[in-house]
Amino acid sequence: MNEIFELQYALDTFYFLICGALVMWMAAGFAMLEAGLVRSKNTTEILTKNIALFAVACTMYMVSGYAIMYGGDYFLSTITGDGATGAEDPATYAPSADFYFQVVFVATAMSIVSGSVAERMKLWAFLAFAVVMTGFIYPMEGSWTWGGNPVFGMYTLGDLGFSDFAGSGIVHMAGASAALAGVLLLGARKGKYGADGSINAIPGANLPMATLGTFILWLGWFGFNGGSVLATASVESANAVAVVFMNTNAAASGGLIGAMLVARILFGKADLTMALNGALAGLVAITAEPSTPTALQATLFGAMGGVLVVFSIVTLDKMKIDDPVGAISVHGVVGLLGLLLVPITNDGSSFSGQLIGAATIFVWVFGASYVVWSILKAVMGIRVSEEEEFSGVDISECGMEAYPEFVSSKS
Amino acid sequence: MKMITAVIKPFKLDEVREALGELGVSGVTVTEVKGFGRQKGHTELYRGAEYVVDFLPKVKVEIALDDPMVDGAVEAITKAAATGKIGDGKIFISQLDDAIRIRTGETGPEAI
Numbered sequence: 177m178n179e180i181f182e183l184q185y186a187l188d189t190f191y192f193l194i195c196g197a198l199v200m201w202m203a204a205g206f207a208m209l210e211a212g213l214v215r216s217k218n219t220t221e222i223l224t225k226n227i228a229l230f231a232v233a234c235t236m237y238m239v240s241g242y243a244i245m246y247g248g249d250y251f252l253s254t255i256t257g258d259g260a261t262g263a264e265d266p267a268t269y270a271p272s273a274d275f276y277f278q279v280v281f282v283a284t285a286m287s288i289v290s291g292s293v294a295e296r297m298k299l300w301a302f303l304a305f306a307v308v309m310t311g312f313i314y315p316m317e318g319s320w321t322w323g324g325n326p327v328f329g330m331y332t333l334g335d336l337g338f339s340d341f342a343g344s345g346i347v348h349m350a351g352a353s354a355a356l357a358g359v360l361l362l363g364a365r366k367g368k369y370g371a372d373g374s375i376n377a378i379p380g381a382n383l384p385m386a387t388l389g390t391f392i393l394w395l396g397w398f399g400f401n402g403g404s405v406l407a408t409a410s411v412e413s414a415n416a417v418a419v420v421f422m423n424t425n426a427a428a429s430g431g432l433i434g435a436m437l438v439a440r441i442l443f444g445k446a447d448l449t450m451a452l453n454g455a456l457a458g459l460v461a462i463t464a465e466p467s468t469p470t471a472l473q474a475t476l477f478g479a480m481g482g483v484l485v486v487f488s489i490v491t492l493d494k495m496k497i498d499d500p501v502g503a504i505s506v507h508g509v510v511g512l513l514g515l516l517l518v519p520i521t522n523d524g525s526s527f528s529g530q531l532i533g534a535a536t537i538f539v540w541v542f543g544a545s546y547v548v549w550s551i552l553k554a555v556m557g558i559r560v561s562e563e564e565e566f567s568g569v570d571i572s573e574c575g576m577e578a579y580p581e582f583v584s585s586k587s
Numbered sequence: 588m589k590m591i592t593a594v595i596k597p598f599k600l601d602e603v604r605e606a607l608g609e610l611g612v613s614g615v616t617v618t619e620v621k622g623f624g625r626q627k628g629h630t631e632l633y634r635g636a637e638y639v640v641d642f643l644p645k646v647k648v649e650i651a652l653d654d655p656m657v658d659g660a661v662e663a664i665t666k667a668a669a670t671g672k673i674g675d676g677k678i679f680i681s682q683l684d685d686a687i688r689i690r691t692g693e694t695g696p697e698a699i
Contacts, residue, residue, distance in 0.1 A: 375636045376636060376638055377631075377632070377633035377634060377636035377637065377638035378633075378638075379631075379633045379638065439635075442635065443632050443635055444632070445632060447632070447633070447634060447635075449633070449634055450634060450635075486635075489634060489635065490634075490635045493634075493635065493636060502634070
């Protein structure tokens with residue numbers, strides 16, 4: 177019996193770690209997607225932001241984030257050891273595997289912000305925000321949801337029927353809320369909106385890269401949702417994992433088809449960038465509950481996300497909210513949709529609970545982010561100068577181009 | 588000697604090169620360029636927003652020729668690059684004062 181338990185412990189821990197590694201790889205997906213959808217003069221800087229925010233997120237979640245969200249000690253000083261014995265709540269995986277799986281989610285939430293503020297935000301202001309977001313803002317709302325703590329001692333979301341399986345709201349909408357606050361204070365890219373009210377397109381420089389990024393995110397999402405089952409070493413949990421994988425894939429497919437058809441009808445052409453956003457919207461839509469829908473329901477939920485995201489992107493553009501990669505629409509608007517779809521298939525949740533949860537996450541993350549962005553704006557400025565924006569933030573922020581030409585080898 | 592500068596549609600470059608090769612033209616310089624003429628630009632759509640492409644891609648072919656070959660070359664380029672539609676391009680002919688082959692130091696028509 178003991179040997180079987182040890183095998184289960186080893187398998188669940190191993191599964192947790194592999195899923196965490198898949199989610200870590202989503203950071204690469206975001207980096208490629210964002211690098212593909214900005215202009216080539218801003219490539220080095222967006223790549224720097226993406227890989228640096230990952231390191232900042234991991235460090236800050238180690239310092240304070242995990243302790244705020246799930247209890248325990250700052251700096252993870254007591255996390256090593258055995259999850260099965262000695263713990264108040266015995267688990268079938270190692271505690272440090274849980275930290276690893278949680279930390280890559282924080283990085284995902286932060287990755288969402290970088291795309292929205294691309295091409296005009298100062299690198300160091302962004303990283304300063306990342307410190308607060310990953311060390312405090314995200315862990316606070318995480319503690320009220322997955323952590324099970326009451327919101328400032330007032331009410332407990334779990335008791336109200338709030339359910340967010342892998343984080344449509346907790347991760348994706350939270351990231352988008354922080355992004356929206358940043359974009360509102362930052363303003364649009366120069367040239368995006370004409371003085372006469374016209375909306376100008378600023379085409380991305382590298383669509384192969386954006387497509388590869390989307391494929392990477394799609395792959396990583398199996399870890400994101402699949403790992404959120406938290407176990408695989410029993411018939412019951414193995415079945416759940418398989419359903420989650422199936423539904424995650426179905427929703428992404430539905431989302432892409434939905435967005436592509438809508439773009440074709442609205443614009444007359446198959447807009448690849450909308451199709452890519454559609455796949456991600458499908459994934460975000462199913463993330464709140466990938467374990468209870470049927471495969472057909474998952475496809476339809478994904479398609480709803482894909483259709484919604486196109487209209488959301490066009491609407492935000494009309495409102496002059498400049499989001500170069502569509503992250504606020506994909507993760508925020510569709511994240512909310514994902515939360516609201518949960519009660520359809522999951523009896524353990526309620527619409528009122530989902531609405532209160534969504535409002536709690538949005539008000540907290542948007543409000544706290546707005547304050548932090550405002551302080552950064554007053555203290556160090558969050559936007560590069562007009563001349564720096566024109567010549568590209570690669571040179572002004574990083575001092576190097578992504579694709580240098582006419583460079584002499586002489587020193 | 589004359590310098591022929593032809594601005595043509597990019598997909599016609601191979602045919603122009605072949606036509607010039609048949610005439611015995613021994614060298615050309617090709618540059619990818621952008622510009623506008625009567626064809627003007629066109630509008631494209633990205634994520635639901637229109638944008639105008641003011642300058643269209645063309646290929647510029649530069650050929651230095653001795654006077655007797657000029658008429659034949661112009662005819663060959665005109666024939667090979669024409670589609671009959673707007674945007675076929677233009678041929679400019681200008682006086683060429685001298686030419687020097689760097690390797691040997693030859694000058695004038697021998698250097699072409």
